[in-house]
Amino acid sequence: MDANFAKYGRWIHTLFETSYARQLFPCFDEPKFRSAFKLQLWLYAEYAKPSYTALSNTNGIPYKFNENLTIWTFNDTPSLPTYLFTIAIGKFDHYCCSSELDMDQNICIWKLVNVENHLWYNVADKVCDQASIFQANTENYVGINTGARLHFLIIPTYLNGMENFGLLIVSERLWPRENNKYSYIAFEKTLKHEMAHQFFGNLVTMEWWNDIWLSESLTCFLALPKLHQHRYDMDLSEDSIIDKRWAEKIPRIVYVKGAAVLSMLENVIEPSNMRLLLQVYLSRYYFQSASTKNFVEILKQVTRDFREEAPEFLMSWLTQGSYPLVFINYDQNNQQFILSQTPKVGDISRRWLIPIWIDCAGGTVNETLYWIPKHSDLVIKLDEVTKTNQTAAITFNNNRIVYYGIVYKYVTE
Template sequence: MMITNDLTKEQAETRKDQIENIKYQITLYLNKTDLEYEGNTIINFNYKNTTNRTLRIDFITTNIKSLKVNGHLISNYKKYDYWIYIPVSELNIGPNNIQIDYINKYDNTGSGFHRFVDSEDNEVYIHSDFEPYDAHLLFPCFDQPDLKAKYKLTVTGPKDWQFIHNTEIQTESIDGNFKTIIFKNTELFSTYIFALVVGPHEVWEDSYNNIPLKIYCRKSLAKHLDPKNLFEMTKESFQFLENYFDIPYPYKKYDQIFVPEFNFGAMENVACVTFTEHYIFRSKQLYSEYLSRSNTIFHEMVHMWFGNLVTMKWWNDLWLNESFADYLSYYAMSKGKLFPDAFEFQFSRKEWAYMQDQLSTTHPIVGSAEDTADAFSNFDGISYAKGSAVLKQLTYYIGEDKFRDGIRLYLKKFYENNTVLEDFLMCMSETSGIDMVEWSKKWLETTGVNTLKFNLDKDQCYIEQMPSETNHKIRDHAIMYETYDEKDGKISIVESNKIIISSAKTDVNISSSSKFTLLNAQDHDYVKIHFRDEELNFIYNNLKNINDRFTQRIIWGNLWQMVRDNTLSAIWFLNLVEKYSDIEMDSTVLQEQMLQKTMSIKSFYLINDYRELWSNKLYNLAYKNLEKNQNDQFQISWFNLLLSCAESDTGLNDLKAILNGELVFDNLTIDQEKRWNIVSKLCAYGDSDYENLIITETENDPGDLGDKRAFMCRVSIPDLQMKNQYWEMFTQKKQNHSSKYLTYGMSGFFWYKQNELLSKYVEKFFDDIINIYKNKDVHYSSNFSHILFPSIMNVEEMLNKTELFIDQNDDLPKLCKKSLIENKDHLKRRIKILNSQKQTTTDTDMEVLI
């Protein structure tokens, strides 16, 4: 059995019974040039009398210089790759301390203690990132969420660096070119939200009431940061959340740091939140990108209470952190002035949940995490987007005030403690007057998404509830419905009401004379809606006359789910886009609900003949609309479609003319990101001038971001010898580049245009995938499996090869097996849709495929 860097739930429970009252004293020595650093950690704790023979300390290190237990050097400990085992014969019942001096290497994976050198100015930046199980890459610790501790950190490093931690600086002294920072003692919290960020950052300061606020980023990106907007979002989230929770912010400061090569969107370290630099916008973005960034800021703020102050006991209850942060961030934004339309974008986010919940690897919101590898895999659309949607359903089910009161009771009752599902249910039951246990069994402890359909049987109206394919569960749903009529070309709502659906067939008192009935209006439920043929005809003929933007989103979103479920022809959807995109008045609906889905259909859900036909039609549609010179939000959306569909000689020549400034559209700025996207496409399609194209953009975009995009372009070039070299880079055990750099390259490897050239990489993928998971960190392995799975190849052949590989390898690493099973599920879904198209005869087929 392969030993992996994972902690099991059983091991964590054993250690929880051994120790308590933990405090860490951590001292670190850092400089600009070395690839290693020195550390000293003293762990103070109380040891309880147990039958265990050893105490396990989690720690990955290059070299242990010395180890003392209660002041005495010992040598009878055992050090393995990931842990230290201390004989309990060396421990006292009651207070103990263990002191470890060590030398360690920096990480280049984005996690642990990640070191980055900015190629634009050669400045060094280092940040920590530990969730779920990486604190022991920086210091020896008991790395599990229910062993909360207090921390005392001392750091010595270059005097021109900023040193940012979970608490404020207590003292600072300078000796030559170095300074020593002693931080104040922290509050009580888990190891995975400990943080240290260092480097010569630019800093901006503000305050909310008596709370100091700071924002940091590296020097070379400072000119792109918009601190005024970021502080405004931060203050709005503070104002709402302190009032909503009825608990003052529990920490002394609030720092937000944008760090390079980050693996996630952000991380909720106590009072020291780290963000991906993707949120530093170097050019004009779509509205949805600004809202998404704001949502992340709100999300991490929610975590200061949900996750940091009150923390799940073990990773199976990850939802107690993430589902609440996901839902309450959208809820808080919807109550504010900056993004009051936030719930419309939560609706789009649910697509992640629907996709994840229909895979054979889905899991209940309350998951089962046997170890930290399971914990990592549960950072998915279920723990975030589905949990968020189900909490929105609960709010509608019991009422906003009762839900809020349950939240307040939960946070106050378990202040600075760890919790499990039953703790939350108890609080919600008390404030709502409803037994939440049964509700939880249906919603939190089962998998799958239900589908609702409005039916007419003569004059009888009823709602049919269909279970998911996997568990056949019927749930109680609280939904709003709206009925519509059409008169003189105008569409109006005739009736609107809240109803409870609790069986497979629910009779409803809805007028049978209405032209259209929308179930789950305003999107209070986690459910899919399938439309009848008559409703589809109404949509096709009247969608432009439905003025409410959220209603339009809901209709488009459910049509998309029908396409994915193979109950609606992808061609029908494309025809609807072609009919209405020209006259769509809202750029966000156009981008998220129409064009984004259109590009997905073109890439995955069209047989080859249709793909070529629709690429040309959509290219022409995009070009025609770009010539209308609408505002920049429309222009960016249409440009993205143009770029995606530029596959003919005409399209590629147009792209080059746009790049060279020979073809110009009003209100469309061809910024550096768009320039790189054009060059990537030209390289992938074999432009003979690729070298000059890449050199020019590298000169225009000095620094690591330009380096990464240039690497992606080079990997895109259809040259088999070059592809072989890059594949070796991706798969070699020794990693000379950062994981993020290599991930950029992976994104340029496979192109539909190159499927014949790259056919041999089907076998190479399966030859290498197991070793990737054995030798690389979980982030890199996940990216490799997702990005380099050869989905551009023949779908049925890929399905056969994937199934055979899984069957022939019983000992696959668990995360590897999960990824392959999910890829297999995606292929099966595509095959159903593609086979349906093969049965039709023209691209204008309007038939609904039942």
């Protein structure tokens, strides 16, 4: 803060996640409780000068009471969890552009400035374009509007970003350098993540922090490019995605493994049904809190007629740490594949319901989804998956996203 004070002068901003709002005002500071905020800020002395701007979740209007007092009055917020409420005061410059989604809704970027400098506007214009496109595509995908304005606050902060309702924060160290595509890519990754939080986290909030995956994992799934391969081999954690300890610190697996599990779920139930699942979830719990149980109940409804294994599959991956290694053995005498599983690390009794896609490269049999049971091996006859009578014609998980390793132990002819 000292170095930034020399650069920007006096400024403040709040960061209330997970449970720090109670230090500013009395409240039920838990994610399942929501409140509408009516804010008025009285800024005295130095902060009353016109060079200072006050920001919050909604638009504010300043009233200069006298030389030493400026009163900022903000529009009421919708019902929010306390950790998404925010206040920022400083010498901010801003750049706004019209949203392609709603010409009456400006996208605005706020940034601390120490001298008048319009060079950052060129970068801000490109950021506005990307934000507008992502917002339009996301709203089209989920079929719902959050009702939040698209304002971004670029400030020095140790976090990459924070999804405060109506005033999304992105760290200044990520701000793109003009004509440097790699810095744009890094910034855009965080920008889209925080924008996706408007739907998962802000619009629908987890009831408690053990279900933080409903915010972070779903956000990563929505915001990140779909990968064909996740680095599951780097995961040596024994922690599960759902855990009451995440009220203290959110682990990396919630972001990485959680998004991978959701990508597997999308493969299992098909993209159109994944989209339907998320649309129903958001519309049913619009400006409310939800739990894993609520999400799984909707999943049951969406998949009951064609993929009844999906809820059990999802829960087996959310509630257990580590990941499975799948052993594929080929019995030449009986001409059959035998698939078994064991955990990579930790409790050897852990078992998952594992989807595996088997395809015949020769095209004699269409790709088929099989399930490796929790407590027994999966046995598949060779002639069930290919008519070529050759094991070399078989492929496993071709262009499918999975979060487990495969160990091949069969002999090809």
